[in-house]
Amino acid sequence: MELRKATYKLYPTKQQAEALNHALRLHCEFYNAALQERVEAYKKCRISIKNKDQQPQIKVIREEIPEFATLNYSSLQVTLRRLDKAFSAFFRRVNSGVKEPGFPRFKSHKRYPGIGFSSHGDGWRFTPGEDWKHGRLRLTGVGHIRCRGKARVAGKIKSMELLHRRGEWLISLTMECNGVLREPTSGKACGLDWGVNKLLSVATESDGYQVDNPRWFQQEREKLKALKQAVSRKKKGSNRWKKACKKLSTHHRKAANRRNHEHHQLSAQVASQYALVATEKLQVKNMTGSAKGTSEKPGKNVKQKAGLNREILDTAPATLLAMIAYKVKETGGLFIETPTRKLKPSQRCPVCWSVKKKTLKERVHQCEVCGCNEDRDIAAARVNLIWALYELGSETGLHRACSVKPPPSL
Template sequence: MFICIHAILTKGMNAPRNLRKTTLRLYPTLKQEAALHALLRSHQQLYNAALEERIDCYRKTGESLTFAAQCKSLTALRKQCPEWAEAANCSSQQMTLRRLDKAFAAFFRRVKAGQAPGFPRFKSLARFPGFSFKGHGDGWRFTPGADWRHGTLRLSGVGHLRARGNARQGGDVRASDVLHRDGKWYLSLTLDIGTPQRERTGNAAMAFDWGVQTFFTGVDHAGEELRLDNPRWWQTEKDHIIGLQQAVSRKRNKRSNRRRKAVQRLASARAKTARRRLDWAHKETAKLAGRFALVATEGLRIANMTRSACGTMEEPRKNVAQKAGLNREILDTAPALFTSLLRCKVLETGGEWVEAPTLKLKPSQRCPACWALAKKSLSMRTHTCAQCGYTEPRDLASARVVLNWALGTQNGQELAGIGARGRPCETPSFAQQRVE
């Protein structure tokens, strides 16, 4: 049984808090699996045809096709070609066109921002993740079991499929995605859960600092230290995954059955590692959210932290291999995933989530005792203040700085100008001047 409850909001951080996703494993029969593959193939062909239509339209007219125009073309196509009307539900086909429209919107956004454009490309069947449905009852219906444990999915043209999984909290079904990964089928449901149900036993305040050597270093308002060791998922599974990658590389014929099976084994191993990472993150964030009413951390920009060190041909940089290894270790810890899960769980308990302005506050460079700033290289893992002599592990000192800033206090004294949660106090002070 596979179950993965996404605590990440379905439309990003600004989405309503009552929308959540839950994923269940589908168990189709051989006949149903053939029908699902046919559905997947029809959506993949529709996506590629719509992409080709947009490219041809721009080449001939210099204008881009809109989502509404392609929906009209789809309606005409379904009338002229009955096989397209029988292949899939109309609203589901519109969701595939919407996926392409989002890909083009992201492409134009990156062009305007001066980033690598990444033009939408044609999808092979192996790279097409699945298809979506919107209105519940429009070509599909999900019937959950008792207490939202397992259930049954009815798909038009496919039949009733067994679904296994257990949602932590049920709700009204809004939309769904049928996904095909590593030879298995999954159902991702979007639920309106109403009021989130998560209990909190403590009312303490806590701040934490993320790192690679020690994954989580935190401190609460009473001075108690909290630590989580880095599980190092890649290092644990490295030998096994590298062996599977080499097995795929040795099979030169890309259409052979042996290579296909080797690719499936590699994908399954990577998926298992991802599931272990997600499961660990869910459990640890649930424990923390149940203890603390206020959680503070500094804002992280993972994309900036994991930039390549290659440089250019004219100006090549040094320590490229070392930076690549550091980037791999950073991404292996998935700090953005852990932070987003913890944020959602804290808010579900009615707690407060505080994110400190890293560039202004500079937690890793600031002394939590006297608030003095002193530049430290990444290799310096111990904070030693030259002004007051305060000594502490660097990550712990950084977490203490963030906690002091979030509470608006330093050594029990009010931090005027840097109030709780960043709200300015009435009178300025040296602390405000140093941060700004």
């Protein structure tokens, strides 16, 4: 059994939205009060209050303040557990010697993320539409709310989070699903490489193809910059400022949705075609963090690297590869990460396995040893594919089923 998430957008009526807002406000108040209690107990008496000390108070508060009695009991428990988690994380950071461990903060109602609901049926029930497309959420005290969205796989609903983001209401369902959810359509294998020039390069046993980077994100960036400037020019708190802020957040959301949508489509396409996908282990942080260097030791090519960093972040390969990974696993396929440092896919020749450094500008792999000539990224993808088929395949017999020649050193 695996746990998966599915997100639906809510379409509450005006009255329902008011009710949701009210509940969110109360939960936020409750969270802050519980935080206050912990802080004061520590300041005055050096006592640290634990979750188990606060949980029994839910009952007392519900008796004393009737408003809280209208809220779902287990949701209040979840809210307290969240505070407890925030404290555990804080102490973990303190113990590991983090310089600014960040004490758990009081939250404003506007920034309060949402309400957690445990067991399905306890004050809430989600009824999916046909094939898990759209559906209805029944929430005690609020009523039936229309939902739009689609769970990619069917499952048993376990818990839910009601989220409030940028003025929108969403639910994130946690569902229990069976391991293999779809059958792979073929037994084919491929190697992947991602890059700045081409978003994805795919090498198959006999061929290869590339997927372009969507350039629209670059254009969106320009627009984003203008919107940000518009916000900073307005007087903070004024009506015009509020309007500009709203425009900016709408733009953010739309751009993120668009990218997400494209990545879902692309990853589904790859997962439906291949039963084995091999790619190098991705470490975006390392790639994007080092351009500037330090003041004693400034980085080289700061300008190019800053540009490259931006593009690396733009294409968001980490989320795309994560999507491909779980979709391939869902079909019962294999997603294999090759060891980047040991294998050096972008420097290695896929035919003779010799290694030669390339600069970022060299877009073609031209082997001086064996004469192999191929697009740089496709060559890297092919190295990943061959490594996966042989290094791992010798145990599973995978390599016998394919026509790729073994590399000399394996």
